[in-house]
Amino acid sequence: xxxxxxxxxxxxxxxxxxxxxxxxxxxxxxxxxxxxxxxxxxxxxxxxxxxxxxxxxxxxxxxxxxxxxxxxxxxxxxxxxxxxxxxxxxxxxxxxxxxxxxxxxxxxxxxxxxxxxxxxxxxxxxxxxxxxxxxxxxxxxxxxxxxxxxxxxxxxxxxxxxxxxxxxxxxxxxxxxxxxxxxxxxxxxxxxxxxxxxxxxxxxxxxxxxxxxxxxxxxxxxxxxxxxxxxxxxxxxxxxxxxxxxxxxxxxxx
Numbered sequence: 001x002x003x004x005x006x007x008x009x010x011x012x013x014x015x016x017x018x019x020x021x022x023x024x025x026x027x028x029x030x031x032x033x034x035x036x037x038x039x040x041x042x043x044x045x046x047x048x049x050x051x052x053x054x055x056x057x058x059x060x061x062x063x064x065x066x067x068x069x070x071x072x073x074x075x076x077x078x079x080x081x082x083x084x085x086x087x088x089x090x091x092x093x094x095x096x097x098x099x100x101x102x103x104x105x106x107x108x109x110x111x112x113x114x115x116x117x118x119x120x121x122x123x124x125x126x127x128x129x130x131x132x133x134x135x136x137x138x139x140x141x142x143x144x145x146x147x148x149x150x151x152x153x154x155x156x157x158x159x160x161x162x163x164x165x166x167x168x169x170x171x172x173x174x175x176x177x178x179x180x181x182x183x184x185x186x187x188x189x190x191x192x193x194x195x196x197x198x199x200x201x202x203x204x205x206x207x208x209x210x211x212x213x214x215x216x217x218x219x220x221x222x223x224x225x226x227x228x229x230x231x232x233x234x235x236x237x238x239x240x241x242x243x244x245x246x247x248x249x250x251x252x253x254x
Contacts, residue, residue, distance in 0.1 A: 005226045007034035011075045012225070013067075015058050015115060016085030017051075018044040020184040021135065024214020025082055025221050026051060032222055034080070037071050058085050058111035059103075068118040077126055080225045081119035083112035083157075084135045088150035101149045108153035113160065120168050129171035131225040134161060135217070136178045138240055154178075158236050165234030173233035175224050180240025182212045207242020 007029060017026040017038030029036050030050050038047075039056040047053055052074065056067040071078050086108040091100055112134050123130030136154040144151030157176055164174040181191075183199055191198040191211075203210040220239045223229055 005032050005222050007032040010034045010079040011077050012080035013037045014082045015039055021214045021217050022084040024218040028218030028222055039067055058115055059106045061114045064114045064118050078122045080131050082133045083115050088147045090146040093148040104149040105153045109156045120172050123172045132174045133221055133224050134176040136176045138180050162234045169233055175235045177220055178238045179217050205245045212241055
């Protein structure tokens with residue numbers, strides 16, 4: 001029997017869906033036929049056909065409520081919510097200000113809670129329920145020096161889905177997708193290599209011998225949101241190309 005992922009007639013929300021990993025997720029849901037809503041603090045210059053934008057700072061519950069009201073008013077439903085908005089500049093944990101830490105945790109953990117609560121309220125009243133996906137990071141699974149608060153927030157998301165799966169199931173499935181090292185618009189800057197080869201060098205330490213792409217993450221989101229994952233909830237799908245080569249082996253080889 002052929003298997004297809006057809007999201008025609010479905011509405012998906014991707015927070016921070018205009019660029020980077022979020023843009024890859026947006027594009028894959030579009031490719032599968034979904035109507036996609038993205039949100040952010042500022043509107044992007046151009047949007048693909050089938051994508052609408054709602055201005056919202058997802059750290060603010062009042063703005064999230066307006067976002068959800070707008071989606072329902074415009075489209076009548078919400079089937080998928082992908083909490084992708086996040087990130088963190090580097091900061092030494094010993095000297096990071098309380099304000100910095102609060103902002104990082106708010107963006108990477110609290111915003112996902114706000115959006116998930118609002119999305120669940122809509123999905124519980126739909127016959128088909130819905131799917132909520134939190135984009136996390138390998139920083140939440142391993143040490144994250146320089147971005148400790150970010151790693152802690154992402155680890156919190158992994159714990160969150162295990163509880164929400166019980167509270168909101170069976171109508172709403174809640175999962176997280178842990179992304180590994182992904183090539184985005186700023187990959188060369190972030191991963192080093194003024195010669196443009198930084199991405200290749202970093203990719204070489206992964207089992208798949210390449211860094212991931214936003215499309216790789218988008219494809220995994222399609223699976224988690226689809227009927228193929230109808231018995232998958234409270235889970236963490238790790239999409240990291242097999243992970244990084246164990247550093248202790250490098251030490252032993254030297």
